[in-house]
Amino acid sequence: xxxxxxxxxAAATDSRRVKISIRGAEKRFGDMVxxxxxxxxxxxxxxxxxxxxxxxxxxxxxNMIAGFTQPTAGQVLVDGKAVQGPSADRGVVFQxxxxxxxxxxxxxxxxxxxxxxxPKAQQREIAKRYLxxxxxxxxxxxxxGNLSGGMKQRVAIARALANDPSVLLMDEPFGALDAQTxxxxxxxxxxxxxxxxxxxxxxxxxxxxxxxxxxxxVVMATxxxxxxxxxxxxxxxxxxxxxxxxxxxxxxxxxxxxxxxxKLGVI
Amino acid sequence: MSAEWRKRLSTGGMRCxxxxxxxxIWFIVSIGNAHWWKFFNPVLLPTPTEVVKAGIxxxxxxxxxxxxxxxxxxxxxxxxxxxxxxxxxxxAVGTWRPLERLVEPMIELLRxxxxxxxxxxxxxxxxxxxxxxxxxxxxxxxxxxxTTTVEGIKYVDPVLLRAASSLGASRADLFRxxxxxxxxxxxxxxxxxxxxxxxxxxxxxxxxxxxSGLGYMINDARTFFMVSQMLLxxxxxxxxxxxxxxLLRSLEGWLLRWRVATRG
Numbered sequence: 001x002x003x004x005x006x007x008x009x010a011a012a013t014d015s016r017r018v019k020i021s022i023r024g025a026e027k028r029f030g031d032m033v034x035x036x037x038x039x040x041x042x043x044x045x046x047x048x049x050x051x052x053x054x055x056x057x058x059x060x061x062x063n064m065i066a067g068f069t070q071p072t073a074g075q076v077l078v079d080g081k082a083v084q085g086p087s088a089d090r091g092v093v094f095q096x097x098x099x100x101x102x103x104x105x106x107x108x109x110x111x112x113x114x115x116x117x118x119p120k121a122q123q124r125e126i127a128k129r130y131l132x133x134x135x136x137x138x139x140x141x142x143x144x145g146n147l148s149g150g151m152k153q154r155v156a157i158a159r160a161l162a163n164d165p166s167v168l169l170m171d172e173p174f175g176a177l178d179a180q181t182x183x184x185x186x187x188x189x190x191x192x193x194x195x196x197x198x199x200x201x202x203x204x205x206x207x208x209x210x211x212x213x214x215x216x217x218v219v220m221a222t223x224x225x226x227x228x229x230x231x232x233x234x235x236x237x238x239x240x241x242x243x244x245x246x247x248x249x250x251x252x253x254x255x256x257x258x259x260x261x262x263k264l265g266v267i
Numbered sequence: 268m269s270a271e272w273r274k275r276l277s278t279g280g281m282r283c284x285x286x287x288x289x290x291x292i293w294f295i296v297s298i299g300n301a302h303w304w305k306f307f308n309p310v311l312l313p314t315p316t317e318v319v320k321a322g323i324x325x326x327x328x329x330x331x332x333x334x335x336x337x338x339x340x341x342x343x344x345x346x347x348x349x350x351x352x353x354x355x356x357x358x359a360v361g362t363w364r365p366l367e368r369l370v371e372p373m374i375e376l377l378r379x380x381x382x383x384x385x386x387x388x389x390x391x392x393x394x395x396x397x398x399x400x401x402x403x404x405x406x407x408x409x410x411x412x413x414t415t416t417v418e419g420i421k422y423v424d425p426v427l428l429r430a431a432s433s434l435g436a437s438r439a440d441l442f443r444x445x446x447x448x449x450x451x452x453x454x455x456x457x458x459x460x461x462x463x464x465x466x467x468x469x470x471x472x473x474x475x476x477x478x479s480g481l482g483y484m485i486n487d488a489r490t491f492f493m494v495s496q497m498l499l500x501x502x503x504x505x506x507x508x509x510x511x512x513x514l515l516r517s518l519e520g521w522l523l524r525w526r527v528a529t530r531g
Binding site: 067087088090091096100101103112144 | 424426429430431433434435444448523524525
């Protein structure tokens with residue numbers, strides 16, 4: 001636990017160790033191919049965005065990494081081991097927050113440490129620390145029903161981080177939030193990621209969100225879902241949405257995504 | 268000023284006004300009939316004051332307390348059995364699919380039959396002692412508790428289960444920390460319905476076979492044509508039901524304080 005608070009190890013930025021390896025992963029529902037043979041290597045401590053319109057299988061891919069569904073063919077490996085099911089080492093943040101409404105903010109965050117059987121005082125101390133990290137100090141005793149959408153998602157992020165997973169999977173986490181809250185949380189997400197150094201896989205359909213956040217953007221194709229193109233970004237952070245490099249990339253990806261949306265027909 | 272007054276009246280005052288109005292209508296109909304209109308035999312509808320008088324008499328003789336205690340003891344025992352069985356079977360059926368397929372048709376077959384239809388049989392099986400009444404209440408109150416428990420478990424938000432399992436929850440953890448708390452609101456609703464039903468059926472059971480209890484008191488008064496005492500029985504049942512419901516509601520409010528927050 002304490003190591004996590006120390007400075008991120010210098011080696012981490014240079015290391016190109018493959019953390020998540022997706023090999024020919026495919027998902028079919030009956031005759032329908034939801035996701036066609038994906039091959040992808042994600043490096044340790046990298047920030048990857050899966051980008052595409054709905055129906056491109058980006059959430060399916062995320063769910064396979066999380067262990068919620070199994071690929072019908074191929075494999076998903078994390079640290080070289082095939083994913084068998086959900087695990088505390090892969091934290092998930094959901095678009096719909098998925099907070100336990102009967103638990104206060106602090107008890108939601110303490111859920112992982114509680115499952116690990118830590119003493120009560122330690123659970124609370126960890127939960128308090130992570131709530132403070134997401135800017136919710138002073139809101140510990142509130143129930144999710146009394147929190148705004150942005151605050152709920154902050155609690156959900158704190159809950160995932162409090163378990164100290166090495167992988168953080170985020171399924172359109174800011175999709176339900178208003179534009180202002182969304183941009184604030186994107187900035188905070190980067191700050192937290194730079195501090196915590198997790199391997200992040202972030203699903204979104206917002207191009208600017210992907211460019212703002214990611215080291216690598218995986219643009220997905222529709223009908224069937226597949227990887228269309230991978231972009232490795234070298235824009236320095238913090239990124240400015242009006243910078244020429246940002247705008248150029250945004251235009252390029254927009255064209256790619258538009259072609260995929262058109263394949264879906266009338267929407 | 269007048270708005271505030273009106274608001275105050277509408278909250279607490281209005282209730283008192285409604286109750287007083289009800290009593291006044293009762294009083295007027297009773298007195299008016301006895302002295303002027305003479306539509307029916309005045310013995311058939313005593314005034315509220317006569318009912319209170321009957322209550323005081325029954326209390327002084329100790330008869331009223333004995334009957335209340337007898338009825339409450341049956342309700343509590345029968346309901347306790349129903350609550351334990353209903354929640355236990357409901358949890359088992361809700362979590363284990365094969366059991367659901369086995370048990371559900373049986374329950375669906377029995378549920379539409381009014382429990383009262385089985386009362387004479389219960390008397391045959393368990394005799395006219397306490398056992399038949401307790402068994403009857405337990406049977407009647409079982410269904411709402413069981414049904415709401417199963418519903419509560421079935422409709423647990425699957426994303427909460429995913430969230431918990433991604434935090435490292437085992438199957439047992441999921442049951443204890445997600446399924447059970449998520450189902451608690453509907454279980455509590457079922458318990459409240461079940462308790463109401465217990466109260467409802469005990470009176471009927473005591474009409475048929477009992478030598479104590481509020482239902483017995485009403486039925487016994489009927490044979491002696493003591494209408495005040497019959498009404499007294501009904502009023503006491505109403506007051507107890509009202510009081511117990513307030514108690515259960517506040518217990519529910521405390522257990523489900525997070526849900527109040529959600530509504531606000």
